[in-house]
Amino acid sequence: MTDPSATAAARRPGEQALTALGLAAPAPDPADASPHSFPGGGRWRTEIPSCEGPEALGVVLKESSRLDVPIHRISQGSGVWMLTDAEITEMVEATAERDIELCLFTGPRGTWDIGGSTRTDSGGAGLRARGHAAVAGCVEDAVRASELGVKCLLVADEGVLWTLHRARAAGILPADTTLKLSALVGPVNPASYAVYERLGADSINVPSDLTPDHLTEIRRVSAAPMDMYIEAPDDLGGYVRMYEVAELIRRGAPLYLKFGLSKAPGIYPYGHHLRELTLATAKERVRRGRLALDLLARHGADGDMAPLGTRLPGPLNRFEISS
Numbered sequence: 001m002t003d004p005s006a007t008a009a010a011r012r013p014g015e016q017a018l019t020a021l022g023l024a025a026p027a028p029d030p031a032d033a034s035p036h037s038f039p040g041g042g043r044w045r046t047e048i049p050s051c052e053g054p055e056a057l058g059v060v061l062k063e064s065s066r067l068d069v070p071i072h073r074i075s076q077g078s079g080v081w082m083l084t085d086a087e088i089t090e091m092v093e094a095t096a097e098r099d100i101e102l103c104l105f106t107g108p109r110g111t112w113d114i115g116g117s118t119r120t121d122s123g124g125a126g127l128r129a130r131g132h133a134a135v136a137g138c139v140e141d142a143v144r145a146s147e148l149g150v151k152c153l154l155v156a157d158e159g160v161l162w163t164l165h166r167a168r169a170a171g172i173l174p175a176d177t178t179l180k181l182s183a184l185v186g187p188v189n190p191a192s193y194a195v196y197e198r199l200g201a202d203s204i205n206v207p208s209d210l211t212p213d214h215l216t217e218i219r220r221v222s223a224a225p226m227d228m229y230i231e232a233p234d235d236l237g238g239y240v241r242m243y244e245v246a247e248l249i250r251r252g253a254p255l256y257l258k259f260g261l262s263k264a265p266g267i268y269p270y271g272h273h274l275r276e277l278t279l280a281t282a283k284e285r286v287r288r289g290r291l292a293l294d295l296l297a298r299h300g301a302d303g304d305m306a307p308l309g310t311r312l313p314g315p316l317n318r319f320e321i322s323s
Contacts, residue, residue: 010301013243032212034219034253039314042306043253045072047227048285049260052078052270054090056282061094063286069293070308073256075103075154075180078269080141085148092149099309103152103180104145106160107138127156127184135160139167146173152311156182158199162319165200169321178202178311183229183236183258188214190221194317197224202313203256208232208239215252225313227256230292238262242292246301254306254313259289 018024037043048064051057051074064071074095080088088104095102107129129135138160142153151174155161161181167173183205187193196204203225206218210228218226228248232239240262241248249255264281267274296302 010246011299012246013295013299028247028250032216033250034216036219036223036254037304038225038254038306038310039312040307040310042310043304044249044255044257045225045306045310046070046289047073047075047256047258048282048289049075049229049258050077050233050267050278050285051282052076052267052278053083054087054094055275056278057091057094059279059282060286061098063283064289067286067290069286069289070305071098071100072306072308072310073101073103073152075105075152077105077154078267079105079107080145080150081107081137082269082271085144088145088148088150096149101152101178101311102150103154103178104141104150105154105156105182106141106145106164108134127182129157129160135163139163142167142173146177151176152178152180154180154182155201156185158185158196161196161201162199165318166321168200176312178313180227181205183207183227183232190218193218193224194221197222198317198319200318202316203227205229205258207236208241209237212244212247212251215248219252222317223254223314224316225254225256226252227258228252229258229260231260231262231288233260233264233266234262235266236260242295245292245296246299249301249304257289257292259285259292261285261288 048060048071051060060074091102129138142164145153153164161179164179168177179200179202181196181201181204186205186207187196188207193204205227208229229236230241230245261281261284265277267278270278
């Protein structure tokens, strides 16, 4: 297990100048640091989200090479059902060539179907799969994607998550399939985080407004990899937390750093009518990643990245599957 003290010893933003002015912050408490890391070593991985098809993927891969941004995972948000077999195959081959995990979203969701409650002030059932038909669509997407070589599936419903976990255990999905919980339903406390882990999640998005103390609370009950937008889309709050990256790693490891984009129109569900916007925002997400990584380097906190090509979460706690 990696020693978290290396991250704890990193220089914090403005530390030297503030200390000289008598405004030094208290030293980090070693008890706050997460004791966990990814299997195979490292405390953080990277993810470029909202990569909606082969053309956007090509932009991301080209820009990541130009800016030297390491990528562990690329994810898509519109859904498997919004891509043709040929498009999925092209994305699988392009990411496999570079040993990057590809994650595709499963199925329809409540915000796109006929459920009016999602448009009320309360938000109703939100992104969840409404009814048997929506669950079936998610399962259909999962099976189709896995048959085309996709090894990571994005899920926004507890029932779908448990169903796909059972399908994985039964051999309907490959055993090395990973299930990623969407930021759209992310847990906000340690009890719910632990429940999603037990339901089958291999990495869990948390809302980007959680405090470092919240991350420490979660790490006291679960070692499941955490996903967090360093810059969140506007519909998830639009938070920009680049100066906190080192502390987020120290508290939340093992952590996927997700490089989103605020002040950009939504692109789900994607179609060619959104092509120019999608390609431009895909390129800028990579640049945002470079900015965050540059900050880590300037503060001496850029070590301890997980090896490129690693994707599995390690042993996790699960609910027992009854026969």
